[in-house]
Amino acid sequence: MAKLTENRFWRSLFRRPLPDSDLDRMLTMFSNFFLHILPAKVHRHSLKPGATWGLGVISFVLFLVLIVTGVLLMFFYVPSVERAYRDMKDLKYVVSYGVILRNMHRWAAHGMVAAVFLHMVRVFFTGSYKPPREFNWVLGILLWGITLLLSFTGYLLPWDQLAYWAITVGTSIASYPPWIGEKIRVLLLGGNIVGESALLRFYVLHVVFLPMVLMVLAAVHFWRVRKDGGIARPIALALHPVAGGGPTSAEATARFVPGPLKTYTLVELVRGTSPQVGIQAPEEEVPSWPHLTMRLLIVFELVLVVLTAVSFLFDAPLLEQANPVRPDNPAKAPWYFLGIQELVSYSALVGGVLVPAIALLGLMSIPYMDRDRSDQGIWFGSPAGKRAAWISFLLTVLVIPALLFLDSRFGVRQVAPGAPQFFTDLLNPASVLTTLMAVSSFLTWRATRSRRLGAMVLFTAFVSAYLVFTVIGTYFRGPNWVWVWPWQ
Amino acid sequence: MLRIYRLFALMSLITLALFLLSLWKDSNREWKKYQDEYRNLLIAKAKDADQRRAAENVGYEFAQVSVAEGARVDRCIMCHRAVEDPRFVDAPQPLRAHPKIPSHPFERFGCTGCHGGDGSATEVQAAHQGIQKKEGAVLPDGRIVYLTEREEPLLPGNLVQASCGSCHLTEDPGKIGAPVLSRGKTLFQEKGCIGCHRVGRIGGKVGPELTFAGEKRSDPEWLLKHFRDPESLVPDSAMPSYKNLGEEELQALTAFVLSLREVPFTLIASAPLQPQTVVALTPPPVPREAHWEAPRNENLRPNPVPASAESVANGKKLYGKYCAGCHGESGKGDGPGAPKDLKPEPANFADPRMMAHEREGGLYWKITRGRGLMPGWEATIPQKDRWDLVNFLRTLPPKVQMPPGMMEQPHGAMGGEKEPAGHMEESRPGGH
Incomplete structure (x- = not known):
C-alpha cells in the first residue's frame, strides 16, 4: 500500500494523502476538482x-x-x-x-x-x-x-x-x-x-x-x-x-472549526479576509x-x-x-403532456397556448412577487400556509370534476352547438378554472395581506390541476377522447 | 464507526447483488434451453465416438438468416437448430427438420417469408404470437369497444399456403402444391364474396375492399372468428355469418384472404430469383398509354375531407368551372374544350370500371399534377377544394353491382399499382 501511494506519480495524481482529520478532509474537499462543487x-x-x-x-x-x-x-x-x-x-x-x-x-x-x-x-x-x-x-x-x-x-x-x-x-x-x-x-x-x-x-x-x-x-x-x-x-x-x-450529537461535538490557514482578500469584491457565502453559522x-x-x-x-x-x-x-x-385510437401524447392534451380537448387555443403560457409565466414570476424571507426553509411557512395549501388542493380536486360535469351538460357545445369557436374558447373548463385560480389567489392575498399565502393557493392549485388533468388524460379518456372508466 | 458508513456498506451490497443479478438475467436467455436440447439429441443420435465427441463440443451459437440484403433477419434457427438436418425428421419441435421445398432454399428465403411471425425475436412468445394490439372505437350509439388483434403472428398448419399465393399471383394454387389456398380461392368465387367486396378492379362496394386484406389483417385467428361471427369483431357489420361452413372451408377461405397482400419488400427472397418467380411478379399486361397511375404512396393517401353534401356541391361548382370544358358536363370525357383527337383522351368519369379502379388519393394527385395537355391545378385550386372535387368525381359513375364470378385474376389490378420492390420501403404514405 505504501509502495503504491508513496511515489511521484501518485502524489501528482492526488495532491493530498487520504485525510485522517476533519481539517484534512475539508482541505481535500476544497482542493479536489470533483468535490469542490460541495462546500x-x-x-x-x-x-x-x-x-x-x-x-x-x-x-x-x-x-x-x-x-x-x-x-x-x-x-x-x-x-x-x-x-x-x-x-x-x-x-x-x-x-x-x-x-x-x-x-x-x-x-x-x-x-x-x-x-x-x-x-x-x-x-x-x-x-x-x-x-x-x-x-x-x-x-x-x-x-x-x-x-x-x-x-x-x-x-x-x-x-x-x-x-x-x-x-x-x-x-x-x-x-x-x-x-x-x-x-x-x-x-x-x-x-x-x-x-x-x-x-x-x-x-x-x-x-x-x-x-x-x-x-x-x-x-x-x-x-x-x-x-x-x-x-x-x-x-x-x-x-x-x-x-x-x-448527525448525532456525539458526531457533532467531535467537529472541529478551523481558522483560515492563509488569509487573503479579494480587494473591492469581497469584504473581510475570506470570501463567504450566505448566512454564516459555523456553530451548526x-x-x-x-x-x-x-x-x-x-x-x-x-x-x-x-x-x-x-x-x-x-x-x-x-x-x-x-x-x-x-x-x-386514442392517440395519446406522453403522460406529462396528457394534462395539456386534456385541456386542448376543450379548446385548442386556451388549453394548448394560453393556459400553459400563463402557467409558465406565473411560475417564473412567483419569487419576484413573494419576497418576504421570514419563513424560508420552513415547510408551508406556517400553519396557516399548510391550511391554505390543503384547502386549495381539495378545492381543485373537487372543482375540476364538477366543471367537467357542467361542461358535458351545459357547456357551450351542448347549449349552442352552432356557436362560433370564440365562445368555446371563452367559456370552457380550462378558462373557467384558470380564472377561479387567479381570483381565489388574489382574494387570499387581499384578505390575509400575505403574498406568501396568495402564492401558496395559486401554486397548490396549479400542481393539483396538473396532476388531476394528467390522471384524467391517462386513465379516463378512451377512443375519440370520450370519457371512459379506467377498468373499461 | 459512523452509522452512515454501515448504511453505505449495506446499500453497496444490495447494488452489487442487483448488478450480478442483471448479469445472470441477461445470460439466461430462452433460446439456450433449446440449444441444450439440440446438443443432447445430437449426442443421443451419435453413431460413433467421433460423432459423439463432435456433438459434445457443440456450443451456444447466435444464428440468423439475412434476407433481401439484410432488410429482414430470421432468427428462428436459434431454436430450430435442425431445420436442414435430415436426421431430425422425426424429432419433436422445435428440433424437427423442415421438408425441402423445391427452389426455395432457406439461405435465400429465410423462414418468416412463408411462415409469418416475428423473425427478429429470439423468444418463443414474441416470435410466434406477434404483437398484440388493441384498438378502441366509439359506436354510433355511444358504446365503446376495444378490438384486439395480433400483428404478424405465425401462420399455423396449412394456412402457411397463403404465403404461396402472395407471390405466385398468376399461377393456379392447386398446381403449385397449395391445395388449401386453391380451395379457398374457389370458395371465395362460389360463395359470391365478390358481390360485396372488391378485389383488384372487380367487385361490389357494400363491404370493404379486400385487395390488400391480408396486409391489413394478418391475424388468422381474427379472420376465422370474423367469418363465424363478424359482429363480434366489427360492430354493426353487415356481413352475414359463415359459421355454417365447415372448419376446413373456413380455414381455406382464411388462407385465401391472407394471401391478398402486396409482397412486402422484406419478404422477397434474396437475389437471384428463380425465373418462374420473376414471371409471377411481372405485372399482367396493362395498356400503358391508356392507364395513368399515381405513385403508390399518393394512391394510398386518405381523403381528409368527408364526402358531405357541401363538399360534393362545392366540388360540382369547381368541376363546372375548371374541368367540364374537356371532361364534359356529365363527366364522360366529351367536353368541347379538348382537341379532337387528343391522346390520351380526357378521362371518362362515368365509366364505373375505370372509377372503381381509381383511389381517391390517386385522383387527388392527378388533379394536383396534371399530365400532357391536362394542367396541374396545385397553384389554382386550394387543397381542400381539390378534395371536394375528388368527392364530386366519386358521384359521377352510375352505381352498378358486378355479377359474381367475374374474378378471373384477383390480383389483376395490383400489377399496375406496383412499384419496383426497392421503392416500397421509401414510399411512406402521409396525409393524416
Whole structure:
C-alpha cells in the first residue's frame, strides 16, 4: 500500500494523502476538482432528509444514469426510418444487456421528469425561492422545460406506434399558437408529417443539443445554490440549534472549526479576509466529508437499486412498427403532456397556448412577487400556509370534476352547438378554472395581506390541476377522447 | 464507526447483488434451453465416438438468416437448430427438420417469408404470437369497444399456403402444391364474396375492399372468428355469418384472404430469383398509354375531407368551372374544350370500371399534377377544394353491382399499382 501511494506519480495524481482529520478532509474537499462543487462544511439542517427529500440529487443522479445508458444505446441505434425499429428489436433480442439498458434509460427518463417536478414542488413549499434565489427558481423552471423536451424528443426514437402517434399528437399541440404555431411544428418535424427528417431532428436534439443546454443550465443552477449559501434553511436557525435529524450529537461535538490557514482578500469584491457565502453559522456546521458525501453516495445507490429493480420487473413498451396510415385510437401524447392534451380537448387555443403560457409565466414570476424571507426553509411557512395549501388542493380536486360535469351538460357545445369557436374558447373548463385560480389567489392575498399565502393557493392549485388533468388524460379518456372508466 | 458508513456498506451490497443479478438475467436467455436440447439429441443420435465427441463440443451459437440484403433477419434457427438436418425428421419441435421445398432454399428465403411471425425475436412468445394490439372505437350509439388483434403472428398448419399465393399471383394454387389456398380461392368465387367486396378492379362496394386484406389483417385467428361471427369483431357489420361452413372451408377461405397482400419488400427472397418467380411478379399486361397511375404512396393517401353534401356541391361548382370544358358536363370525357383527337383522351368519369379502379388519393394527385395537355391545378385550386372535387368525381359513375364470378385474376389490378420492390420501403404514405 505504501509502495503504491508513496511515489511521484501518485502524489501528482492526488495532491493530498487520504485525510485522517476533519481539517484534512475539508482541505481535500476544497482542493479536489470533483468535490469542490460541495462546500467544505455543511449546515446540519441541510442534511435532514425531510429538508429536501434529496429530490435535486435524485434528478441529477437520474441524469447521470441517462447519459451513461444513453451513450451505450447510441452504439446500437441508427436514427433512420428503415433501421430505428429494427434496432429496438435487436436491443431486445440480440444485444447483450440491451433489454436492461433500454429499460433503465426509459424508466430513468420518466423518473427524472417526475423528480424534477417534485423538486420544484419541494422548493416552493419550503419557500426556497426567496431572495437572493429568485433567478435560480427561474433557472429551475427552464430546467424542467428542458427535461420535458429531452423526454419528448426521446419518445419518438423507438419508431413504434406509441412513439409515432404520441409525437404526432404532441407536435400538433405545438402548432396551436396563432401565426407561428404551424411554423414551429414544421421546424420541429422538418416537414408536415412525422417522417425521416423528424426522426433525425429529434435524435440530434435528444443526444446533443438538449443535453448540452441542460448541462450548462444545471451548472449555473448548482453554482448559484453554492453561492447563495447552500440549501435554503430557516433564518431562525442561525440563533437556535437544530432539533433532531442530521448527525448525532456525539458526531457533532467531535467537529472541529478551523481558522483560515492563509488569509487573503479579494480587494473591492469581497469584504473581510475570506470570501463567504450566505448566512454564516459555523456553530451548526459539520464537515461535508463524510456527512454529506456519504449521504450523496447512499442516495446515488438508492436510485440505482430502485431503477434496476424496476427495470427487472417492467419492460419498456414497444408496440408494432410505426404505421402512418393507421392511427391509434386514442392517440395519446406522453403522460406529462396528457394534462395539456386534456385541456386542448376543450379548446385548442386556451388549453394548448394560453393556459400553459400563463402557467409558465406565473411560475417564473412567483419569487419576484413573494419576497418576504421570514419563513424560508420552513415547510408551508406556517400553519396557516399548510391550511391554505390543503384547502386549495381539495378545492381543485373537487372543482375540476364538477366543471367537467357542467361542461358535458351545459357547456357551450351542448347549449349552442352552432356557436362560433370564440365562445368555446371563452367559456370552457380550462378558462373557467384558470380564472377561479387567479381570483381565489388574489382574494387570499387581499384578505390575509400575505403574498406568501396568495402564492401558496395559486401554486397548490396549479400542481393539483396538473396532476388531476394528467390522471384524467391517462386513465379516463378512451377512443375519440370520450370519457371512459379506467377498468373499461 | 459512523452509522452512515454501515448504511453505505449495506446499500453497496444490495447494488452489487442487483448488478450480478442483471448479469445472470441477461445470460439466461430462452433460446439456450433449446440449444441444450439440440446438443443432447445430437449426442443421443451419435453413431460413433467421433460423432459423439463432435456433438459434445457443440456450443451456444447466435444464428440468423439475412434476407433481401439484410432488410429482414430470421432468427428462428436459434431454436430450430435442425431445420436442414435430415436426421431430425422425426424429432419433436422445435428440433424437427423442415421438408425441402423445391427452389426455395432457406439461405435465400429465410423462414418468416412463408411462415409469418416475428423473425427478429429470439423468444418463443414474441416470435410466434406477434404483437398484440388493441384498438378502441366509439359506436354510433355511444358504446365503446376495444378490438384486439395480433400483428404478424405465425401462420399455423396449412394456412402457411397463403404465403404461396402472395407471390405466385398468376399461377393456379392447386398446381403449385397449395391445395388449401386453391380451395379457398374457389370458395371465395362460389360463395359470391365478390358481390360485396372488391378485389383488384372487380367487385361490389357494400363491404370493404379486400385487395390488400391480408396486409391489413394478418391475424388468422381474427379472420376465422370474423367469418363465424363478424359482429363480434366489427360492430354493426353487415356481413352475414359463415359459421355454417365447415372448419376446413373456413380455414381455406382464411388462407385465401391472407394471401391478398402486396409482397412486402422484406419478404422477397434474396437475389437471384428463380425465373418462374420473376414471371409471377411481372405485372399482367396493362395498356400503358391508356392507364395513368399515381405513385403508390399518393394512391394510398386518405381523403381528409368527408364526402358531405357541401363538399360534393362545392366540388360540382369547381368541376363546372375548371374541368367540364374537356371532361364534359356529365363527366364522360366529351367536353368541347379538348382537341379532337387528343391522346390520351380526357378521362371518362362515368365509366364505373375505370372509377372503381381509381383511389381517391390517386385522383387527388392527378388533379394536383396534371399530365400532357391536362394542367396541374396545385397553384389554382386550394387543397381542400381539390378534395371536394375528388368527392364530386366519386358521384359521377352510375352505381352498378358486378355479377359474381367475374374474378378471373384477383390480383389483376395490383400489377399496375406496383412499384419496383426497392421503392416500397421509401414510399411512406402521409396525409393524416
